[in-house]
Amino acid sequence: MFGYDSFRGSQREIVDQVVGGGDALVLMPTGGGKSLCYQIPALVRPGVGVVISPLIALMQDQVDALQALGVRAGFLNSSQDYETRREVEKAFLADELDLLYLAPEALGGGTSATWRLLERGNIALFAIDEAHCVAQWGHDFRPDYLALSMLHERWPDVPRIALTATATSRTHDEIAQRLNLRQARHFVASFDRPNIQYRIVPKNSPTKQLLDLLRTEHNGDAGIVYCLSRASVEKTAETLSAAGIPALPYHAGLDQRVRATNQSRFLREDGLVMVATIAFGMGIDKPDVRFVAHLDLPKSIEGYYQETGRAGRDGLPSTAWMAYGMNDVVQQRRMIDGSEGDLAHRRMLSTHLDAMLALCETVDCRRTRLLNYFGEQAEPCGNCDTCLNPPQTWDGTVPAQKLLSTVYRLQSERNQKFGAGQSIDILLGRKTEKVAKFRHDQLSVFGIGTELSESQWRGVVRQLLANNLLAVEGEYSTLTLTEGSAGVLRREREVMMRREPEKAARSSGGSSGGSSKKPVVELPPEAAPVFERLRAWRAGVAKEQGLPAYVIFHDKTLRQIATQRPATLSALGTVDGVGQAKLERYGEQVLEALASE
Ligand code: ADP
């Protein structure tokens, strides 16, 4: 049915567990192959597999993709008209579905029409997708998920499988507790995504840096660019479009229809860049997203990992790139101070941010750090910026003291409120208007920092902020001292800093030639035109049938076909991703496309 020769990772054990009627909690990274873990048991067990998913906007695509494989799937949600709904309900009650997708709110806490429908049907299993939505510790909490604990009370004999790509043990525990899955078997996969290259660079002129990345390494690729604010989403999308890179905006402030259109274009068309706030992406299972770029700092490692995880689901090399600077730290610390909620909540936000900052400032392998955060041990990976181009550390104690004394003079001696810019101007001995007005050229620290450039000073401020040796306060982002600052000023502690390598790391992909085009992986030169021909054929079919191209065949499958050039249907059937239904539907056409030179 699915066209694969073997299970991956612990898929087989999970499938066995659920087929046998047991419960399972599955933690597996994006692209790990979670769907198969409930789809196969739903096919095997009598009755209909009910999948609870928060992703209403994607249900149609999920169901289309399953139907293309020959799986009898349907969904019920608020976007449907009455007739369609009735059809699906009828099929469900007649046991003529393998899988039924529902949104959690449809269950209405046990009182809705949908709940009553379920009571009249024959249920094979419950799959709870994106299960981290039940956890308050996480970043996607949805109150509707809390009611899912009732499924077990009402249907004690129906196996449940909860799945998530969120990995921290806190979230894991909370899911097990809230969904009453302590007795379930827990399957925890490695969270490594070896095909993703992690890179975090200092932010200088972010749009230019982004354009450079897209032009030199990701020309023509599909990707996602994350920005913090709606305004920067719009601006960045415009800049990219003006530069000839097809880009679409996505944020919660856009009209619902515009959002839906942009999302569906991103999924269906090749090579589009989605510029978005984090409102975009959950459940997007487009396999060929080649890069995820962050122009602003994510609020937590969980968020960063989820967002970057949307790259490279197909296992092909992909880039997770982020530009990060002093203002990111200033802004996020301020947002936390100004946030609603009690002290405990703010403390949680701070803990999340500190972990994220530590990842940014590390001189160790990014992947090792990331996996350590999720409780896994790992050797340096050789496929992240710090491995490919190790940064140096330098003793920044003296500059740190200079900066902190400047802050001390302004804050404690003069009780003045200034941001980072003024301190840097003072250290560099710049007689700006503001320096003159407040007579800051009279300070003993004026001009004592000319050994560093402005951008180096910003790096110093950033790293002090990241290490809580400096803080920001109030609406003017005033720099202030922390408990830790005193130790530095008293020369009791050293401050080691990260020195950015001269040249940013570039993709490690094999090809060495001077060509600026990214290396096309695993595709021998003679296969490239064949691949293009197959892609053109696929684009035609996708358009005709109104399906995303990857629902017909993944890039990975087309690459393998282009390389192997199978001459018969049975040979074609051995290619990964060519199942029985697809072979029957598209096999002849593919062989024709291969033969037409
Ligand atoms: P997840 O839901 O964990 O993010 P998916 O279920 O979407 O992952 O699977 C990711 C990709 O891996 C999909 O393209 C899927 O077709 C493919 N895949 C899943 N299981 C296998 C397998 N056993 N062999 C080959 N490919 C697989």
Ligand code: ZN
């Ligand atoms: Zn590494």
